[in-house]
Amino acid sequence: MLTELDSLKTEALSALDTLTDEAALEAFRIDYLGKKGKLTGLSAGMRDVPVEQKKDVGAKLNEVRDAITNGLATRKEALQAAKDAEAVAGIDLTLPGRPGAGTGTLHPLTQIRDLAVRTLRRMGFTLADGPEVETEWHCFDALNTPADHPARNESDTFYMPDGKLLRTHTSSVQIRTLETVKALPVRIIAPGAAYRRDEIDATHLSVFNQIEALFVDKDVSLADLKGTLEFFFREVFGPGTAVRFRPHFFPFTEPSFEIDVKLEAKGKEARWIEIAGCGMVDPAVFAAVSKSRGDDLFHPDQVTGFAFGMGLDRLAMILHGISDIRHLIENDVRFLQQF
Amino acid sequence: MQVSLNWLSTHLDLSSFSTPQLSDLLTFAGIEVEGIEEKGVSSDKVIVAQIQSFEPLPNSDKLSICQVDDGSGSLRQIVCGAKNFKAGDKVPLALPGAVLPGGFQISEGKLRGVVSNGMMCSAKELGIGEDTGGLWILDGGLPVGKPLNQIVESDTLFDLEITPNRSDLLSHLGLARELAALTGLSLKSERDHRKTTSTARAAKADEVALEDTEGCPYYTARVIKGVKVGPSPEWLKTRLESIGLRPINNIVDITNYVMMEMGQSLHCFDLDKLQGGIAVRRAKEGEKILALDGQEYSLLVEDLVITDGQRPVAIAGVMGGEETGVVEGSTNILLEAAYFAPSTVRRTARRLNLHSDSSYRFERGIDPQQVHGGSDLATKLILEIAGGTAEAEIRVAGEAPTLVNDVVLDEVRAHKLLGISELKTEEAHDILSKLGLIKKSGDAAASTWSIPSYRLDLLRSVDLVEEIARVIGLDRVPAKFTAAFAQGDGTDKIYDHAMQLRQALANRGFNEAQTLRLIATGQTNDALGNPTGGLAALKNPLSEDHTTLRPSIVPGLLASAALNVRQGADRLRLFEIGRVFLKMPNGMVREEERLAILLSGPVAPSTWHAREPKAADIFDLRGLVESLPGVSSVEIKPLKDNGTFLLHSELKAGNRVLGWIAQVHPARARALDARTPVYVVELLLSALRQGSAGPAKFTDLPRFPSITRDVAFELSTDVSNAKVTAFFGSVKEPLLISTALFDVFADPSGTKLPKDRKSLAWTLTYRASDKTLETAEVDAAHSRIVAALEKALPVVVRR
Structure with missing residues (x-):
């Protein structure tokens, strides 16, 4: 019996080495360890073994079963390991990946606009909007623009046959907002398109993009204007950015300033670049709005405010070093893919 | 405006300021410095020299070796590239050590191995004149060795942008006043031109008839007789030339000088050519005048003119007439100084497109109180320079208006x-x-x-x-950080939704485009979507390419697609979000935010994995739309095809119109040079937003397994899938939880299936929420559905 067990063990273990797949291993298991298997058959002979040998034979039986079971498991693992290795053999990971549907891009103007919007929203501004086909009153009169101001001329501004015009700046949204809001404070930003009757060339578009901001409350001062704009430009251009305010003139703000930011164009020495216009809302604007509203929420003696606006196309050109503004509307994919 | 530092310095002493300091001073006072030009040489190492002899430099076409007398007693050798001189000419010579405008320093050196001890200069090199193609040949009477800065004054010119509210700065005196206020320097006091030196008397009706006091509230005339018209003295020429004005004759130059000195624009008439007294009135319709620029202008009743009782002799405040101007030989003159209303001058100058230094100042507004003083200053200069006798009194009509109050x-x-x-x-x-x-x-x-x-x-x-x-x-204003809670309206949500869409499309490989909102009339044929109204055309377009506000974004995207195809792109995935403009029946223009997408070419970039990926088709675009935030599924409502679009359909979700989809007509696509079919969709952002309203509601996850059964059936190709979908949508079988089409088969050859038949296969999923289903229950439900299908639609179920 002991001899039979030993030779079964030897036979089984050497048979294992020749097995190369899952099915053969399963057949082997049934052949030796199954209900009708060889080892099971031998262990049935246990009852015929004399009592004094039972202990030795029993131990041997366990030894052979363990040996075959372990051998089977080891063989199984080895085969699986070989298979797993096979699965990645020959793969050259230095080959390029699949691009899927490809990489899309947001237009540089969208990126700049969103940067400005996100920054100003953190500062407590909400968005406002208004029509692009606008009345002369909202675009000029209410913004304290003299009746014979050159900007109103048909050579400078696009008109519709019914006398409306294409807004020449997003400042008209200031008026639209002040006309309709119910309470102070007003803290809005208005990104949008504006139009000027300019020939399209490397630095001009007839349709361009601006962002406008307005803050009106009881005691808004130049200090609020300065704090807000300095913070804004440092958030957009980096913490160390130098910002300067030059006195200027706009009909709808007084005092008015132009804002320069010191920037390094690609490969050039840093220089002051004019980037925005701003100022304290002219009392005449509040007076016009009050007249239109018919109430005193924006009485010129009761409220003050500041406004600023900037051209996004120009900002995009400066930030990205784009030499010709027409790139922004031609949509050459080789251009768009760079952003 | 061009401003001369030398001229300014006649009003106040600016010698303690460097050019950059002055520039900063002006800039921070709100006067933008657009340019600074250094004129002439301040260095005394540029001298008058005389060329004694010259010979060509061997082996050179252009260079000559010159022997030049610099006044030192010995000749100086200079190699020179110019050709326009001869022996004996006097020219400017920059000696070693001289610094020319632009910081160019002259040193001793060798040219082609030949010693050259300095440089002979052109006027341009000295920052004095324009390039005349050679050396500046000086007056032969100038002494050799004399520093040029003693002959030609050096100057610094500022090109200033004066904001429209500060008309008082449009003169040297005005700027000097401003600088005095900013620096605390005092003005040289005798130069206040508001002080008058002559007495005024009311003009007689036949001397000055002021018929329009609205356009001209105040008019003065001074008669000066016996003047001698001729060239201006050097100092006057220099002043005018320094700021870019061309000297004409002493009388005209004096009027220009006074304008640039104190901002009062003047005009001189040849008194002998005036056929009568001055009358200021509106022009008669169609009245003509030959102006000093040599052009004839046709006038309208809104234009203000100066007449001599017979005909217009000047367009008021804009330009004088050619026939009555002061020229060589004029002896008696009438000097006009007036205040014209800004709006009148502006309207006429603009309509005639005739803009002069004079109109520029009147349009912005001059100081009425210095009209008389301006006349006095001009008179004084005329008498000094051109001689003659001025009438003792100045003739005045109207009244100088008071434009300022406390x-x-x-x-x-x-x-x-x-x-x-x-x-x-x-x-x-x-x-x-x-x-x-x-x-x-x-x-x-x-x-x-x-x-x-x-x-x-x-x-x-x-x-x-x-x-x-x-x-x-x-600088002295503290920076204050204020934030306040401000209530937003729907605009914030609209913005966020648009950004979400942009990001979604960029993530799916699309490039965001931005096309012009103004398009050509012809491009409106490419508009997708059916504008209920007409086109919003401009009254005054600038060019034929931009006549109309776009009724759709697609025309712009097609133009951009064409540009890219011509640049060699084979795979176009563009989108744009923006406004379109629809003219409504009531004439109003409706503005609406839309999203347009253009798809053409392979579904993926070509790579080593797949050299030629399949071309995208309209189902790729439809699938893209259905994957967008706020859209789950769309229904198709076919529309009429046209010359631009095939498969032209409305996209709907329930009764909400989402937008329109189409394949660009192959003929139109060929015109754009497209090599693969082009598909477009245009969606209404407001409709998309409605679909994404509110937070999603959670549905409990199923706890029991589902069972699927397939059904395949044949039907006519005429029956659209929408009909089948509608049938499954209408089935009221509680266990049926979803249906999906998984195969469509048709055989255009007619072998496996008749040509007009197609086979569809759907998979139906069944589940109960409270137990594991029995096969028998599912089979029963499935049979009921299949039977109903056969009843509802002309199909033959395959069993």
């Missing part, structure tokens, strides 16, 4: 607006005083100020605040 400064509001807590009232008042304002009275609440007649922009309290802020500058 202004009350609200101290409290001023302080609040400025936000500078440390600013003392005295300092603020000191600023106003320096600017020429005079305090008449004042207490803690308010002060009253008298305004100088030239400051037409100071009308309100806030105008004075601006002056204080401008002079103090923003």
